[in-house]
Amino acid sequence: MKIEDEIKQKKFLNAHQKAVINLLYTVNWLQGKHQHLFKSFNITPQQFNILRILKGQHPNSISATEIKSRMLDRNSDVSRLLDRLVSKNVIVRKACPTDKRASDVNLTDAGLELLRTIDKKQSELDNILSLSDEEALQLSNLLDKSRG
Amino acid sequence: MKIEDEIKQKKFLNAHQKAVINLLYTVNWLQGKHQHLFKSFNITPQQFNILRILKGQHPNSISATEIKSRMLDRNSDVSRLLDRLVSKNVIVRKACPTDKRASDVNLTDAGLELLRTIDKKQSELDNILSLSDEEALQLSNLLDKSRG
DNA sequence: CGAAGGTATTTGTTTAAACAAGTACTTTTT
DNA sequence: AAAAAGTACTTGTTTAAACAAATACCTTCG
Numbered sequence A, B: 001m002k003i004e005d006e007i008k009q010k011k012f013l014n015a016h017q018k019a020v021i022n023l024l025y026t027v028n029w030l031q032g033k034h035q036h037l038f039k040s041f042n043i044t045p046q047q048f049n050i051l052r053i054l055k056g057q058h059p060n061s062i063s064a065t066e067i068k069s070r071m072l073d074r075n076s077d078v079s080r081l082l083d084r085l086v087s088k089n090v091i092v093r094k095a096c097p098t099d100k101r102a103s104d105v106n107l108t109d110a111g112l113e114l115l116r117t118i119d120k121k122q123s124e125l126d127n128i129l130s131l132s133d134e135e136a137l138q139l140s141n142l143l144d145k146s147r148g
Numbered sequence C: 001c002g003a004a005g006g007t008a009t010t011t012g013t014t015t016a017a018a019c020a021a022g023t024a025c026t027t028t029t030t
Numbered sequence D: 001a002a003a004a005a006g007t008a009c010t011t012g013t014t015t016a017a018a019c020a021a022a023t024a025c026c027t028t029c030g
Helices: A015-039 A045-057 A063-072 A078-087 A107-127 A132-144 B015-039 B044-057 B066-068 B078-087 B111-119 B122-126 B135-147
Strands: A091-095 A103-107 B090-095 B103-106
Touching: A015 A045, A015 A107, A015 B015, A015 B135, A045 A063, A045 A078, A045 A091, A045 A107, A063 A078, A063 A103, A063 A107, A078 A091, A103 A107, A132 B015, A132 B135, B015 B044, B044 B066, B044 B078, B044 B090, B044 B103, B044 B111, B066 B078, B066 B103, B078 B090, B103 B111, B111 B122
Parallel strands: none
Antiparallel strands: A091 A103, B090 B103
C-alpha cells in the first residue's frame, strides 16, 4: 500500500518530504513487527540490540561506552538498560581490572541460550521486508546516501 | 558513511538483515534531527505530526480516532497527546454534536501561528536527506514495497 | 607532583510510551 | 424496545526515554 493511502495524505510538498514521512512510517511499522516478536521473549528491541552486540563480541567482554557507540539508538540510557538485562540474568557486569571507571559486560549462559532461541525465530525477522535481495541492497545503499 | 562502519558491524547475515538494521539506524538518525528542530518550538515529533494532520484538515475539525488513523505511529496515546497540545493552547477539543462519545479537534489561532513559524524553518527539514529528487522517489517506492 | 580536564558510568527527575481496563455512549440484533 | 455488541474515548499503572547533574577515576601538562 502506498504511503499516500496509509496516512490518507494525498499531497506532499516534494519527493524529499514524502521520503522522510515514508521512512518514519515504515520504521514504525517495522518496529511494531519487531516488538511483537521480542515480546514473546520478554525483551525490548533495544535490549535485543545490546544482546546482538554482545554476541558479536562473545566470548570477549565489552564496555558500556563501546556498547553505546554501536547501538542503533545512541541516545539510549545504556546504564539502566544494562541494569534491566542483569536483572533478567542474561548479562553480567564486572569491574574492569585496568580501568576502575569502566565495566566489562558479558553474556551469561542464559543470555546465550536466549539468543539461540531467538535465532530459531530469526527467519521471521529476516523476511519482514517484501524485497528481493537486489532491492534490499539498493534500499541499504540509498539509506547510506541519505545520511550524507 | 556506510552502515557497517556506523555500528562497527562488518558482517550481516544477508541483504535483508542489513536493510532492516540500516532502516532502524537511519530513522534514529532522522528522528534526532527532527527532535532538535522541534525542541526549539517546545513540541515533540508526535505532537507535530498531529498538528500537521490538523492543518491538512483546517478549518474543518477532526475526531481523535481519525487523527490516530493518520498518525505515523498509530499506537500513540492520542488522548493524552491531545491533552498536552490543549494545555499548550495550540488545539481545542469540543464535544461532537452528532456523537456524544466523539470529540471535534481543531487548531487554535496560536496553533496556526506555531505552524507558520515552523514552516519558515521547514526547509531545514526538507533537505535532511542527501538525495536527489529521483533518488528520494526511488527510496519512497522501495519503502512502499518493503511493507508488502 | 598536583591541578585541570577528560572519560565512564550512575543517579535524579520529568516526561512520555505501552498495555490493560473502565466509561459512556451508539448501533445492531432479536 | 431491550440486550448485546461495537465505538470513542479516558484513566490507571508500569516501564522506559530524555536531559541534566553528580561521582569516581584516569590522563596530561606545567
